[in-house]
Amino acid sequence: MAFDKAKTLRAAEKYLEVGKIPAAIKEYCKIVESEPEDFTTLNMLGDLYARVGDQTAAISCFRHIAEHYREQDFILKAIAMYKKVDRLQPHDTEIATKLADLYASQDLVVEARAHYLFVAEAHGKAGATQQGLEVLRKIADLDPPNTEIRTKLAEGYLREGMNADAAVCFTEAGQHLLARGACDEALEVFAKAIHINPADHGTLKGLLAAHSARGTADEAAEMIERAAIDRPDDIELLSMLASALPPLRRCCPTIFEVRPRRRCGSRGRLYR
Known part of the structure; x- marks a missing residue:
């Protein structure tokens, strides 16, 4: 029937x-x-x-x-x-992840970020550090101007010994802060990136731009100079250094030439 x-x-x-x-x-x-x-x-x-x-x-x-x-x-x-x-079934990381991914696919940033943050925190409490960092990466990619998340991600990478990834994230955070005109905050995170990779061109460019906006390009010049000592044939570094130097030094080739230096002075600055 x-x-x-x-x-x-x-x-x-x-x-x-x-x-x-x-x-x-x-x-x-x-x-x-x-x-x-x-x-x-x-x-x-x-x-x-x-x-x-x-x-x-x-x-x-x-x-x-x-x-x-x-x-x-x-x-x-x-x-x-x-x-x-x-x-x-609240507090379920699988469902929260599915919701976050779906929200992200619709560019619903606020909703996606809230669910991703819950998942990241849950992974952190469970000791699943790598999974937590993967979720933070999703938030950072979903919401690029969110420098707080990007810096948190960089610090997480650093704790895990993922130095190259940490440096990239610090630099990205610095670039977004610089775009907002937050030069002091940008310099803080650029400095963290430089500590990991002292000769990274993107980081040094950001550092120079931030210092130039503050009227302290000479401080950026010192850092670029230090990087150029070990890379005298790096044209891009030399170009950055030239733009950072004051006009008097820029027009004097004997002063501009990058040579090995000796350290002296209480603050360890480099002198000729």
């Missing part, structure tokens, strides 16, 4: 009208068993399971629908379903 969906649906609705939710659930289950792709009924079934306190069954329904919508690229519908799961 063929399954009569309409009759079963009417029976379920009658049970709901008189408050017999368990009986209605049985009828809706029959429909879902017959038509697994009836996601409207499956959603109703999940809601009813939640009403009777069967969270496991409700979550199973909602996750199934969410995965279907995600695979079909119905992103907003998938988000709505995962939010239902999140309400029933």
Whole structure:
């Protein structure tokens, strides 16, 4: 005998009208068993399971629908379903990650960042440092002007011995701070990058730009000069040094020539 969906649906609705939710659930289950792709009924079934306190069954329904919508690229519908799961099963890093990724795909930065931060903190508390750094990287890429996150990521890389990655992140943070006109803050993070990689061109350019904006290009010149000592054939370093030097030194080739130096003075500055 063929399954009569309409009759079963009417029976379920009658049970709901008189408050017999368990009986209605049985009828809706029959429909879902017959038509697994009836996601409207499956959603109703999940809601009813939640009403009777069967969270496991409700979550199973909602996750199934969410995965279907995600695979079909119905992103907003998938988000709505995962939010239902999140309400029933809060503090779940898997669901938070899925929500964050979906929000990010829609350029919903605030929502994505909030979920990613939760996941990163959860990984940190669990001692999963590498996973936490991967999530912070996602936030940094999603929200480039967020220098606080980028600096936090750089410091995390540094603690893990990932010095090259740390230097890149410090430099990126410095560049964003410089673009905002926050020269002092930019110099702080550029200095951290220079400590790791003293001759990085991008970092030294940022450092020079920040110092120039403050009227202290001579301080940048000293750092570029130190980098150029070991790289006398690096044309880009010499060009940066030339732009940082005061006019008098710039026009005097015997002074501009980069030569080995000796240290003296209480502050360890380099003199000819």
